[in-house]
Amino acid sequence: MIAVTAYRGERVAVFGLGRSGLAVAAALRAGGAEPVLWDDNHRQRDGASAAGFRVEDMATLDWTRVAALVLSPGVPLTHPEPHPVVRAARGASVPILGDMELFQMARADLPAHKVVAVTGTNGKSTTTALIGHVLGGSGRAAAVGGNIGAPVLALDPLDEGGVYVLELSSYQIDLTEAFVPDVGVFLNLTPDHLDRHGDMAGYATAKERLFTRQCAGQTAVIGVDDAHGLRFADRLHAQGTVRVIPISGARLLAGGVAVQNGTLYDQIAGQLTPVGSLSKAPALRGQHNGQNAAAAYAACRALGLDANTILDAFATFPGLAHRMQRVATANGIEFVNDSKATNVDAAARALASFDNIYWIAGGRPKTTDLSGLEALFPRIRRAYLIGEAAAGFAESLDGKVDWVMAGDLGTAVTQAWADAKGRGRAVILLSPACASFDQFPNFEARGDAFAAAVRALLGRDTPSAAEGGRP
Incomplete structure (x- = not known):
């Protein structure tokens, strides 16, 4: 841990108790500050209390006794509107900063x-x-x-x-x-x-x-x-x-x-x-x-x-999970997990890297307009659409790319494998061009579900399938 001594002897509010928030609280405490913690999620508050931190509702906090507010990066600062805790701190002229700013303070x-x-x-x-x-x-x-x-x-x-x-x-x-x-x-x-x-x-x-x-x-x-x-x-x-x-x-x-x-x-x-x-x-x-x-x-x-x-x-770089990660190959077909592709531009990068693609796409969309991918459509043999984006993606692809409504990830994997096997070298690519939050808690869980579906499928269908790691 990197201790932060800049607020020694002072009270610092820490709002948002994910990994970075708890790390901030620990670093402040190690540096002699008095961190006061809160989160809108009671489970996060309970975890902080169990770790020995003071937890106090910031709606009733005396901001005149607070030296700074350290905000989780996931909490709205300005848009779509400031979180109430941001308004409270600003109303009391309390500086608002993040963990990177505390790290800068500790660098000396x-x-x-x-x-x-x-x-x-x-x-x-x-x-x-x-x-x-x-x-x-x-x-x-x-x-x-x-x-x-x-x-x-x-x-x-x-x-x-x-x-x-x-x-x-x-x-x-x-x-x-x-x-x-x-x-x-x-x-x-x-x-x-x-x-x-x-x-x-x-x-x-x-x-x-x-x-x-x-x-x-x-x-x-x-x-x-x-x-x-x-x-x-x-x-x-x-x-x-x-x-x-x-x-x-x-x-x-x-x-x-x-x-x-x-x-x-x-x-x-x-x-x-x-x-x-x-x-x-x-x-x-x-x-x-x-x-x-x-x-x-x-x-x-x-x-x-x-x-x-x-x-x-x-x-010797092994690559990262969920970023064009090869999870298996079988019968000349490569299964690639690119679950981190949560927007259209990221998906374009994966589509540009392969040919003969059976593309699994969809989730919670940031846009359903796929016109920016049209130059890559000839690389796609068929698209398997899932999640909230499915209908919008279907409309954008109609008449340009063959597509099917798969609905969920497991069905998409099964359908893509059935279509691809026996037709030469190909790639079954999960590159959703969407956030995951309609069906999964995060992109990591979505990628893990894809890999699990592939393992289950190949375990049933092709006992000789070669499991892959990171490319």
């Missing part, structure tokens, strides 16, 4: 270290994990956390020279005022979470906050495969404050890093240098993973690692 008490922070709409977790994997393979101490794995304050302090590699959501960035990474990574920006940011401009502003406090000697790694990223990189270049390394998963870049046709290129120093092929890194297949690899390479180069060390580590 830690041994000398670096911080890499990764954000973007898609690819954050893979890129964060990949940077941590490369650093570990190089022998450099690294801790990976934030929006992936352990909350930042639950990480163990690193020895001198260590690197904290953190994934940050836009919600977490919204709750920062002084947090600044030594290396910031911005991957991409597509419509997502607009209910929490009001519109695309608000969403973009939240992401860009990660870089506003960077200064000379620090690095901004910026994905330029979308129009916003390209404009943002140009703005940072024009400001001339920090070192900017543009990255792409598709085209070569002056002064940047790119993957083109499966080969990684380094042009940071001006000369175009082919680093090597990603063909030996099966967990990084697909153009979107080319962007992730380019970003991880640029971040690790900014930290002083050499090109060959980075490329060698890419080859």
